[in-house]
Amino acid sequence: MEMKECSVEFHANCPSRLLLDQIADKWSMMILAVLADGPLRFNAIKRGLEGITQKALTQTLRKLERNGIVARHVIATSPVAVEYEITDLGRSLLGPFKALYMWTRENMPEVEAARAAFDARMEETT
Amino acid sequence: MEMKECSVEFHANCPSRLLLDQIADKWSMMILAVLADGPLRFNAIKRGLEGITQKALTQTLRKLERNGIVARHVIATSPVAVEYEITDLGRSLLGPFKALYMWTRENMPEVEAARAAFDARMEETT
DNA sequence: CAGAATCCAAACCGATACTG
DNA sequence: CAGTATCGGTTTGGATTCTG
16 A cells, blocks of 8 residues: 555645635635625725724725726716726625635534534544 | 615624634644644644744644544554544635635636736835 | 743734825 | 734744753
8 A cells, every 4th residue: 555645736836826825815706796786985994894803804805806806997087086896806706705605504503503512523632 | 876885794793703714814724734644643744834933833733633624543552652633623714715715726827917017006106 | 742931023903193 | 995014022933952
């Protein structure tokens, strides 16, 4: 019997890895969900995401814009209005994201049970 | 015409949000992919993930174990062997993860183009 | 082999103040 | 309104050393 090694490998420079780092963060998924129904202005997005700071929102929007997932439109009124809109590319991401979201909803109870069991085991060793 | 607000809202204590924070991190997805074909020992996993440190691997495995996504089996040989195996719960996550992974592979070119365009625009304003 | 412990630097994070 | 700039504080992350 030979040694077991993994058949899949992930290299440090694997392009999908670099991209995953970009999109699989705390806020990106939620921002996209919020923009799914139509373009929104900066503060409207902010109001939809309880707990996000202005700084985090700005940074995440910039990153999404750079990756072509949202588009930023400046409307030259006074004071200026800025609208963020999901792009076609971003829209194509909604499917995968939704699958992940549905998984969390469906499997939450089982995860909670696992956590409780794990924490109980930790307790008893203490 | 009424003000546009978002119809979806994410609350800070939304359970799916808490779970998403746990599973959508840099290494979890890749560890799961590596374990998909069968159980592996600690250092075999490590060899499959170029760039991961022992500390990061330990931490991520603990988290996955706590959430019931992988199982840890200690084999009392000398020196000890420890095998990590994906659980049924973890296996059910592979689908959503794979969808995300496929998306990155398919849309990488478009993302790169968007980045180049964005960075070029930044240059010209400087 | 599979970690735990420690140390230090770097990245992040929220709060605050300021601006066109 | 939609940001930028700045500043501590905390968290993270790597490198190293040690152990059953």
